[in-house]
Amino acid sequence: MTDYEIVIGLETHIQLNTTTKIFCSCKADSWFDPPNTNICPVCTGLPGVLPVLNQAVVEKGMLLAAAMHAEIQPVSYFDRKNYFYPDLPKGFQISQYDRSLARGGYLDLPMPSGYVRRVSIHKLHMEEDAGKTKNAGRERLIDFNRCGVPLVEMVTGPDLRSADEAAQYLIRLRQLLRWIGVSEADMEKGHLRCDANVSIRPRGADYLNPKTEIKNVNSIEAVRDAIEHEAARQIREVEAGNRIEAWTLEWDEDAGVLRKMRSKETEADYRYFREPDLLSLPITDEWKERVLAGLPELPLERRARFMQAYGLPEYDADILTGERNLSDYFEAAVQAYGGDPKRVSNWLMNDLLRMLNDTGRTADQLKVTPQYLAEILKLVDANTVNTSTGKALLAKVDQSGKAPRAIVEEEGLAQVSDDSAIRAVVQEVLNESPKEVESYRAGKVTLMGWFVGQVMKKMRGKADPSLARGILEELLGGG
Amino acid sequence: MELCDLSAYEIAQHVRSQKATAVQVLESCLERIQKVDGRPGALDAGELTAEDRLRVHAFITLTEERARAQAEEVDRKVAAGEDPGLLAGVPVSIKDIFCVQGTPSTAASRILANFVSPYTATSVARMEEQGALVLGKVNLDEFTYGSSNESSAFQPCPRNPWNLNHVVGGSSGGSAASVAAGEVALSLGTDTAGSIRQPAAFCGVVGLKPTYGRVSRYGLIAFGSSLDCPGPMARDVTDAAMMLQTIAGPDPKDATSATVPVPDYIEALEEGVQGLRIGLSPDYFRIAIPDARTGKYHTEPVPAEFEQAVLRAAQVLAEMGAEIIEDVPMPNARYGIPAYFVISRVEAASNLHRFDGVKYGYRTQRTPADLRDLYRKTRAEGFGLQPKLRILMGMYVSAAQYSEQYYQRALRVRTLIRRDFDQAFDPDGAVYVDALLTPTTPTPAFPLEAVYGDSVMMQYADQLTVPANHAGIPGVSLPGGLTAEGLPIGIQLLGPDFREDTLLRIGRAYEVATQDDPWRQEEPQSAHL
Structure with missing residues (x-):
């Protein structure tokens, strides 16, 4: 059997998280609103209305273009894409065609198995979303709320070579969109929608075979599954001597099957022409500079820097840069702490991430600020509290919002390092446990842990454990 | 003279000075409409009756209640000493291609016959803010697609007040007719290829197509979005200036509206033409028509009466101190x-x-x-x-x-047409003119049904007006005489971007100089109904 490789390109529609729609002042986000409540004459295409471009859309588009390393064009244009559909109230979509916001660009995907896949960006443009159509028996219901919600359409080159790479692209894209703050990128809510173009060819070939387009793959799992199914189908067809036809397929996520929507023998003619109701869109250097000044260090750059500057393992760096808040938190804590960054990473990854996951918050919402985390680490380092008290402090601070040091004082949590105080308690424990003392002295040295535990218990966890152990060893005379 | 025959300027004066109330003005207009308009345009209107042939039929919808409420408000403001606005008590009609909240906004098409707009076009809102009384929506060619109004789905279509067997022109035909017949003082029209200027010429009124972007298109049901311009239709130049003053200016709802400051058009009116350079172009004294079979152009001169009307205007303006520049080349006009x-x-x-x-x-x-x-x-x-x-x-x-x-080729032609004007209006160019003086149309209003059905010929009625739409420049059509048959002749002034003030000023000078011409004393046929 021939060894095949899969060739995949992804078309994504990214809903920008602006307050208002792209061409009118209706609220853009209607997730919690009933149908047809965030609408006006403009976005419902009444006769005589005109679009007015929302500047915030352009600025978010510019941020995204820059983050994709695309070249922002000094002048771009809007065009009309003409077609009939009930949820497209004007009978055309205002989009960008041959002179769009940005050109070129790429996204690097570090794959878990170690290599990096560079995915080229073929197309990046702004456009308006259409409404939603719902079939209810013999009726079609249309919700215009989504009409005019700003989108960036981004199309990759045929550069992805496996379902995993496709999934990884979406994971990295989603991370990036949230990171630069241009989209909530929630696939379930349709903020990030994806169509996949799939073809196969003998490994090593440099031509492209006819592709099929899979619509409606709206989760990362769905993308992976649908592509795997489709590639397997194409291989079966080709092996059986059949031709692959340029179908449009739909992924049924529940049934886990692909359905043919239509044959796509000829491209639809959308009769694109310049939108006469909008002027050209010039982007001056000043504007671009001002907007891009707000572009943060990108996740992959930060990931590399965390490994290099802080000596973090790739695993830690990847998790800590998974989300911008978390990575900001980490850096702020490292700064405030001044000690070993790996120690900060450990505490973050072991304890704080769990707190975040349990409560569904992001790092910036924690009451344990990076400064408080650093303070706790310092308290532990100075033996003012022991490690377990330190970890307990995390929860206390997060509940009260009080400074760790204040809680330590209020609750008397400071570790006792006073030799005579610990010595007195040790003596007490030994007096109360003659049998254990005897066993220990007879050679059962593993009882040491038990003795330390007893001392800690009496001192409500505040004893310096190593000091307690030293005194025990001394008084038990075993050492 | 009845109140409804006064100019908008005079009406506003009367209302402000309480010589007449806005309600009285309204009553006078309603009476005129009652007398001359006949049944309003409607779908499935049946055969024309003999009486229909003797009426103007400008209106599709009368908005008497809206106008009355406004008139009462204007009178209240005047009585209370408040500013009633520039167009206080001035009766206006609106081409039914504009959306006006709560009124049917039909575009003269069956497909929008039952559409009642939930919002108001910017230009209409601006007129109402200045005290205008919106009497109703007037007829047009369906979706503005035509030059005679015969294509309206709402029949009977308007008939020319100067000769009721002739067309009003179009597409702003109802607007021109309603103004010419004294039903209203002003009308809001639109011009995509000449749709304000051509019916203005046919009906003997002033029609101004502003610079593209000078007046907001918000609420105008679009035809050719890159060409459409709302603009005033009036019985004289001063009234057109007042109306432009009201509707011009940037609109946050129209991205293509210009932010160029709006000058005081009224103040500039009486400045005369001394020192202005006014051009004549041979390319505007003939029309070029392609042969349907061969595609070759043959040219025909415009009728002698039209040429004479323009030359007479040039002479009048020259006598007032303008410099007339002949032979301004406009080689691409024929491709318009x-x-x-x-x-x-x-x-x-x-x-x-x-x-x-x-x-x-x-x-x-x-x-x-x-x-x-x-x-x-x-x-x-x-x-x-x-x-x-x-x-x-x-x-x-x-x-x-x-x-x-x-x-794509047509777009390139458009650029060439624009270049013709850029060169003519360039102060450093070979022939520098402040304005171009031309006939508005190659013919007077044609008899009803004479041309309708010949789409191509109907379109060539716009040959002298359409270049301004391609170029985006302003143009105004002024009454320039009557033909031997008694039909109005229109003369056109074209100027550089945003120089409506210059055009109005020239128009006003011409008006003053020809005030006592015999043709100015003639009344339209509708005045004798």
Whole structure:
């Protein structure tokens, strides 16, 4: 059997998280609103209305273009894409065609198995979303709320070579969109929608075979599954001597099957022409500079820097840069702490991430600020509290919002390092446990842990454990 | 003279000084409408009666209640010493291509016959803010597609007040007729290829097409979005200036509206023409018509009466101190109509997509088999001939395989036409003029039904007006005499971007100088009904 490789390109529609729609002042986000409540004459295409471009859309588009390393064009244009559909109230979509916001660009995907896949960006443009159509028996219901919600359409080159790479692209894209703050990128809510173009060819070939387009793959799992199914189908067809036809397929996520929507023998003619109701869109250097000044260090750059500057393992760096808040938190804590960054990473990854996951918050919402985390680490380092008290402090601070040091004082949590105080308690424990003392002295040295535990218990966890152990060893005379 | 025959300027004066109330003005206009307008345009109107042939039929919808409420408000303001606005008590009609909240906004098409707009066009709102009384919506060619108003789905279509057997022109025909017949003092029209200036010329009124972007298009049901301009129609230049003053200026709802400051048009009116350079172009004294079979152009001079009217105006202006520059070259003017055929139809076809029977307007009463069938039946029944022709042609010339050959080429022609004007208006150019003086149309108003049905010939009625739309520059048509048959002749002034003030000033000077001409004393036929 021939060894095949899969060739995949992804078309994504990214809903920008602006307050208002792209061409009118209706609220853009209607997730919690009933149908047809965030609408006006403009976005419902009444006769005589005109679009007015929302500047915030352009600025978010510019941020995204820059983050994709695309070249922002000094002048771009809007065009009309003409077609009939009930949820497209004007009978055309205002989009960008041959002179769009940005050109070129790429996204690097570090794959878990170690290599990096560079995915080229073929197309990046702004456009308006259409409404939603719902079939209810013999009726079609249309919700215009989504009409005019700003989108960036981004199309990759045929550069992805496996379902995993496709999934990884979406994971990295989603991370990036949230990171630069241009989209909530929630696939379930349709903020990030994806169509996949799939073809196969003998490994090593440099031509492209006819592709099929899979619509409606709206989760990362769905993308992976649908592509795997489709590639397997194409291989079966080709092996059986059949031709692959340029179908449009739909992924049924529940049934886990692909359905043919239509044959796509000829491209639809959308009769694109310049939108006469909008002027050209010039982007001056000043504007671009001002907007891009707000572009943060990108996740992959930060990931590399965390490994290099802080000596973090790739695993830690990847998790800590998974989300911008978390990575900001980490850096702020490292700064405030001044000690070993790996120690900060450990505490973050072991304890704080769990707190975040349990409560569904992001790092910036924690009451344990990076400064408080650093303070706790310092308290532990100075033996003012022991490690377990330190970890307990995390929860206390997060509940009260009080400074760790204040809680330590209020609750008397400071570790006792006073030799005579610990010595007195040790003596007490030994007096109360003659049998254990005897066993220990007879050679059962593993009882040491038990003795330390007893001392800690009496001192409500505040004893310096190593000091307690030293005194025990001394008084038990075993050492 | 009745109140309704006064100019807008005089009416506002009367109302402000309490010589007349706005309500009295309204009553006078309603009486005039009652007397001359006949039955309003309606769908499925049946045969024309003998009486229909003797009426103007400018209106589709009367908005008497709206006008009355406004008139009372104006009178209240005057009584209370508040500013009633520049157009205080001035009766106006609105071409039924503008959306006005709570009124049917039909575009003279069956497909929008039942559409009541939930919002008001910016230019209409601005007039009402300045105290204008909106008496109603007036007829036009369906979706503005025509030059005679005969294509309106609302019949009887308007008839020319100067000769009721002739067309009013179009597409702002109801506007021109309502102003000419004294039913209103002002009307809001639109001009895509001459749709303000040509009916103004046919009906003997002033029609101003402003610079593209000078007046907001918000609320204007679009035809050719890159060409459409709302503008004033009035009985004299001062009134046109007052109306432009009211409606001009940037609009946050129209991205193509210009932010250029609006000058004081009224103040500039009486400044005269001393030192102004006014051009005449041979390319505007003949029309070029392609032979349908060979595609070759043959040219015909405009009728002698028209040429004389323009030359007489030039002479009058020269006597007042203007310098007349002859032989201004406008070599690309003749391509205006073919380029317009292509560009306007591409935009029109796209603009008509929204009329699909889904959201508003007409929907087929027959049971559709599926969605596509709903579209087809609705659009087949809802659109008249003109929209259908334009959709067909627009879809054809914008198709991927033809776009380069037609649409892209037409856009290049448009650039050339613009260049003709840029060169003529360039202060450092070879021939520098402040304005160009031309006939508005190659013919007077033609008899009803004489040209209708010949789409190409109908379009060539716009040959002398359409270049201004391609170029985006302002143009005004002024009454310039009467033909031997007693039909109005229009003369046109074209100027550089945003120089409406210059055009109005020249127009006003011409008006003053010809005040006592015998033709100015003539009354339209409608005055004797």
